[in-house]
Amino acid sequence: MPRSGPYRLAAVVLAVSAVGLAACSGGNDGRPIIGLITKTDTNPFFVTMKKGAQAQAAKDGIDLRTFAGKIDGDNESQVTAIENLMALGAKGFMITPNDSRAIVPAIDRAKEAGLAVIALDTQLDPAGAADSTFATDNFTAGKLVGEWAKAKLGDRAQDAHIAFLDLTPDQVSVDVQRDQGFMEGFGIDVGDPNRIGDENDPRISGHDVTDGAAEGGRTAMENLLQREPDINLVYAINEPAAAGAYEALKAAGKADSVVLVAVDGGCPGVQSVKDRQLGATSQQYPLKMASDGVTAISKFASTGARPSNPAGKDFTDTGVTLITDDPQSGVESEDTTFGAENCWG
Amino acid sequence: MSTQTPGEGEVLHRVELTDRTPVMRARGLVKRYGRVTALDGSDLELYPGEILAVIGDNGAGKSSLIKALSGALVPDSGEIWLDGEPVHFRTPMDARTAGIETVYQTLAVAPGLDIADNLFLGREERRPGPLGSIFRMLDHQHMRSEAQRHMGELGIATLQDIGQAVESLSGGQRQGVAVARSAAFGSKVVILDEPTAALGVKEGNRVLQLIRDVRDRGLPVILISHNMPHVFEVADRIHIQRLGRRVAVVTPASHSMSDTVAIMTGAAPPPPIE
Amino acid sequence: MTTGFEERRQESAQDRIQHVLHDRPTLGPLAVLLLAVIVFSVINTRFFNPENLSLVLQQVTVIALLALGQTLIILTAGIDLSAGAIAVFSSILMANLAFDAGFPGVLALLLGLVFGTLMGAVNGILVTRLGLPPFIVTLGTLSVFFSLNSVVSGSETVRGSDMPAIMTWTGETIPIGSFRLTYGSIIMLLLFGFFFYLLAHTAWGKHVRATGDDAEAARLAGIRTDRVLLSVYVVAGAVYGVAAWVLMGRLASADPNVGTEYNLDSITAVVLGGTSLFGGRGGVIGTLVGALIVGVFRNGLVLAGVQVVWQGFAIGLLVLLAVTIDQWIRKVRA
Numbered sequence: 001m002p003r004s005g006p007y008r009l010a011a012v013v014l015a016v017s018a019v020g021l022a023a024c025s026g027g028n029d030g031r032p033i034i035g036l037i038t039k040t041d042t043n044p045f046f047v048t049m050k051k052g053a054q055a056q057a058a059k060d061g062i063d064l065r066t067f068a069g070k071i072d073g074d075n076e077s078q079v080t081a082i083e084n085l086m087a088l089g090a091k092g093f094m095i096t097p098n099d100s101r102a103i104v105p106a107i108d109r110a111k112e113a114g115l116a117v118i119a120l121d122t123q124l125d126p127a128g129a130a131d132s133t134f135a136t137d138n139f140t141a142g143k144l145v146g147e148w149a150k151a152k153l154g155d156r157a158q159d160a161h162i163a164f165l166d167l168t169p170d171q172v173s174v175d176v177q178r179d180q181g182f183m184e185g186f187g188i189d190v191g192d193p194n195r196i197g198d199e200n201d202p203r204i205s206g207h208d209v210t211d212g213a214a215e216g217g218r219t220a221m222e223n224l225l226q227r228e229p230d231i232n233l234v235y236a237i238n239e240p241a242a243a244g245a246y247e248a249l250k251a252a253g254k255a256d257s258v259v260l261v262a263v264d265g266g267c268p269g270v271q272s273v274k275d276r277q278l279g280a281t282s283q284q285y286p287l288k289m290a291s292d293g294v295t296a297i298s299k300f301a302s303t304g305a306r307p308s309n310p311a312g313k314d315f316t317d318t319g320v321t322l323i324t325d326d327p328q329s330g331v332e333s334e335d336t337t338f339g340a341e342n343c344w345g
Numbered sequence: 346m347s348t349q350t351p352g353e354g355e356v357l358h359r360v361e362l363t364d365r366t367p368v369m370r371a372r373g374l375v376k377r378y379g380r381v382t383a384l385d386g387s388d389l390e391l392y393p394g395e396i397l398a399v400i401g402d403n404g405a406g407k408s409s410l411i412k413a414l415s416g417a418l419v420p421d422s423g424e425i426w427l428d429g430e431p432v433h434f435r436t437p438m439d440a441r442t443a444g445i446e447t448v449y450q451t452l453a454v455a456p457g458l459d460i461a462d463n464l465f466l467g468r469e470e471r472r473p474g475p476l477g478s479i480f481r482m483l484d485h486q487h488m489r490s491e492a493q494r495h496m497g498e499l500g501i502a503t504l505q506d507i508g509q510a511v512e513s514l515s516g517g518q519r520q521g522v523a524v525a526r527s528a529a530f531g532s533k534v535v536i537l538d539e540p541t542a543a544l545g546v547k548e549g550n551r552v553l554q555l556i557r558d559v560r561d562r563g564l565p566v567i568l569i570s571h572n573m574p575h576v577f578e579v580a581d582r583i584h585i586q587r588l589g590r591r592v593a594v595v596t597p598a599s600h601s602m603s604d605t606v607a608i609m610t611g612a613a614p615p616p617p618i619e
Numbered sequence: 620m621t622t623g624f625e626e627r628r629q630e631s632a633q634d635r636i637q638h639v640l641h642d643r644p645t646l647g648p649l650a651v652l653l654l655a656v657i658v659f660s661v662i663n664t665r666f667f668n669p670e671n672l673s674l675v676l677q678q679v680t681v682i683a684l685l686a687l688g689q690t691l692i693i694l695t696a697g698i699d700l701s702a703g704a705i706a707v708f709s710s711i712l713m714a715n716l717a718f719d720a721g722f723p724g725v726l727a728l729l730l731g732l733v734f735g736t737l738m739g740a741v742n743g744i745l746v747t748r749l750g751l752p753p754f755i756v757t758l759g760t761l762s763v764f765f766s767l768n769s770v771v772s773g774s775e776t777v778r779g780s781d782m783p784a785i786m787t788w789t790g791e792t793i794p795i796g797s798f799r800l801t802y803g804s805i806i807m808l809l810l811f812g813f814f815f816y817l818l819a820h821t822a823w824g825k826h827v828r829a830t831g832d833d834a835e836a837a838r839l840a841g842i843r844t845d846r847v848l849l850s851v852y853v854v855a856g857a858v859y860g861v862a863a864w865v866l867m868g869r870l871a872s873a874d875p876n877v878g879t880e881y882n883l884d885s886i887t888a889v890v891l892g893g894t895s896l897f898g899g900r901g902g903v904i905g906t907l908v909g910a911l912i913v914g915v916f917r918n919g920l921v922l923a924g925v926q927v928v929w930q931g932f933a934i935g936l937l938v939l940l941a942v943t944i945d946q947w948i949r950k951v952r953a
Contacts, residue, residue: 041769042765042768042774042876043774044774044775047774072879166927169926169928169930169931197926208921209927211880213874214874214877215877218870222674222677223917223918223921226671226921227663227665227921240876243871244870268775268778345774437839438841447839454833454836455828455833456832456836457831457899457900458825458828458829458832462825462829463840466825466829466840466841467837467841467842469822480816480820481821481822482821483820483822510642513638513641
């Protein structure tokens with residue numbers, strides 16, 4: 001079989017088209033360049049973020065360049081994106097870091113070169129590496145659904161059986177903050193707030209991981225139900241995981257008797273709340289993060305005022321709202337009509 | 346399978362062969378690769394019931410000649426006749442269909458499959474009736490018993506489990522499987538490319554015996570080998586290839602091993618071809 | 620008459636084990652599966668009840684189907700990194716054909732199946748016509764299919780309630796006592812039976828193995844190895860298409876963001892099932908066992924109350940063990 005010939009040919013074709021693409025995307029008409037670097041470009045959360053940034057950029061007369069990691073956790077592509085932005089003479093950029101720590105040296109170089117850097121959704125490590133961070137307060141997001149669940153269960157909260165459907169085994173910050181926030185809101189002693197799994201409240205039936213996806217949510221829920229058939233409250237890291245968990249509960253005939261809460265506020269999630277599959281969810285606002293980010297950097301481009309966090313805070317809270325059609329007294333919430341108007345994805 | 350009469354094999358060593366019809370004949374085969382000429386008008390005759398050894402130095406065009414005869418290579422010009430009929434092979438399968446079986450130096454056995462599967466590889470037999478025609482079910486039982494029979498005819502069946510994977514066999518045993526396959530399916534000619542090259546002395550001798558067995562069953566054999574003692578042990582005639590052509594045909598009786606090597610390397614002039 | 624090829628050699632116990640495993644590569648995985656079932660049953664009595672076992676079967680159904688197609692490809696000494704991408708993209712095509720374009724459910728499913736098959740054919744054509752290594756080809760098509768998937772879906776999930784019922788029918792269950800068998804699992808088991816038959820009892824099966832074992836030898840034996848390879852990728856694509864349907868039943872939706880881990884998970888199941896990554900050796904029954912091993916470990920470890928980090932650890936160790944055993948038994952000699 002002639003292997004080397006066509007293979008080399010294909011490689012040449014690829015290389016040539018890559019060079020061609022790079023050449024085409026040059027060109028600038030004097031508008032200030034701002035970059036947006038997301039974790040991936042497939043997740044609806046980041047798709048929404050991109051839309052928000054594009055809309056704001058069009059309004060402010062900004063040349064927005066968008067980049068993304070190839071997969072979740074792809075730090076390399078993000079470093080390359082930063083280098084490209086520096087080469088393009090960008091005024092600054094927004095980034096949702098795939099690796100909060102590993103990206104910092106590249107960020108530092110960009111700042112030294114005079115670029116403004118805003119972290120979106122996820123903080124850098126250390127948080128001060130970015131000029132500012134526009135993010136959801138994930139702890140509050142978790143806490144809101146925790147408080148709601150506690151009020152919803154009422155007396156039964158004392159002997160609840162709770163399943164936690166977390167993200168991954170790695171204890172990443174968003175996973176930990178939401179999980180621990182929920183516990184705090186529900187009235188569970190969280191022990192170390194930076195660690196999932198060090199609690200010893202008997203109401204915790206178990207933790208499992210979902211990868212934040214429906215399949216993982218379903219499998220995790222099925223397995224936890226086998227271990228603890230009495231589970232009556234489920235916290236899920238996000239709405240896809242909750243959707244999977246709902247299917248497992250339905251198959252086990254427990255969809256009506258178990259309370260299910262999540263965090264995100266994506267449009268399918270809000271619809272699930274409306275359909276009463278999901279009791280409540282905490283809605284976050286990626287669109288606002290991005291549009292605020294563009295505004296802050298374009299202000300820096302025109303006035304030279306670096307973006308910064310509010311005094312005494314290490315990030316700028318873009319807000320979170322509890323969405324439910326079953327409001328509980330003492331817990332502030334909005335209904336699904338509001339949720340649907342403000343949802344993303 | 347053969348048109349040969351009993352006892353002919355014995356006579357072959359002595360009688361003149363020119364008045365007989367060759368099973369296979371090639372005239373003026375030419376094959377060029379760019380500026381390199383692999384075959385420069387090569388001829389060949391193979392007579393019924395003989396072992397014809399093909400020898401030559403590296404680059405003499407042995408492999409190209411064999412490939413042309415077995416369909417693995419299409420010559421630029423020249424003609425091949427099989428049983429007097431001109432043939433034009435485009436693929437190895439064409440040659441096979443015409444009754445020419447080749448055992449390649451690389452053996453061409455699938456190590457993970459068992460002996461029976463290997464014997465029938467590429468020409469599996471299906472069960473009779475709807476099981477075979479609709480469900481495409483293979484007739485394992487028949488193929489195994491046939492495989493057992495073929496191996497038995499060559500005297501290499503008694504010990505082997507026919508369902509044993511070929512990779513668990515020794516080199517000589519694998520060669521046995523490959524030769525058995527060619528003998529089982531070759532109706533006109535069996536071509537063996539360096540069958541003893543990778544084997545030790547003992548196993549080499551067993552394979553030589555196998556080759557004689559194949560001939561004695563009436564199938565003419567073309568044997569390509571570097572190993573002169575082996576060639577002189579089994580060959581009825583020796584075709585000497587040099588610089589892309591046949592320069593001489595000798596017999597173990599007419600020439601000594603050293604004379605033969607001298608002709609092969611060009612150190613001695615070739616005798617005229619009869 | 621015999622030419623006396625026989626050679627007798629003393630066999631140690633180790634040699635005998637090696638031979639047995641070599642002849643029946645499914646035995647090792649089966650032993651692991653049985654052992655795991657016994658251990659987990661002892662640790663938590665809830666493990667070995669019909670309801671839980673039926674859940675394990677449901678949980679492995681999609682991966683088992685992907686691993687089925689993957690097995691065929693690995694048997695030819697190839698690998699398919701795009702298995703999950705083809706299945707997820709097919710499910711998105713099925714769902715959007717029904718939901719956006721308003722096609723009848725059955726037609727949407729059939730068209731999705733055709734697309735899955737075509738994606739397999741693309742892999743096959745690149746591998747056979749251009750002679751590119753399967754690893755590179757499927758690495759490329761993995762990205763291509765996932766990107767198209769994002770474009771077509773707009774990264775939006777189609778909910779089961781918005782689709783015709785037939786699209787999620789594979790998630791419906793038939794109760795057998797407290798054992799809940801889904802139609803998806805039945806389809807999966809039937810396909811395994813079908814491919815077991817094809818591999819063991821048809822010429823195609825022999826040719827697939829021979830091609831993976833030694834492609835050059837197979838070609839010289841008269842097998843059209845290019846055709847065999849192409850057929851394998853096409854058939855695998857069709858199997859992934861079926862997996863797409865089963866996936867929608869399992870999730871009661873079509874989600875474009877699942878499946879990034881399916882590609883490697885399917886390879887894990889194949890390797891655990893004793894199929895050699897070097898081709899030619901192994902089979903689909905082993906793969907089913909391999910998929911069950913993953914499901915049993917995951918479920919059993921949760922029931923045993925083991926922290927989730929150790930699930931990945933345990934599966935990783937099993938994979939290494941499986942590959943080591945494969946290397947060892949491949950060295951078998953008479």
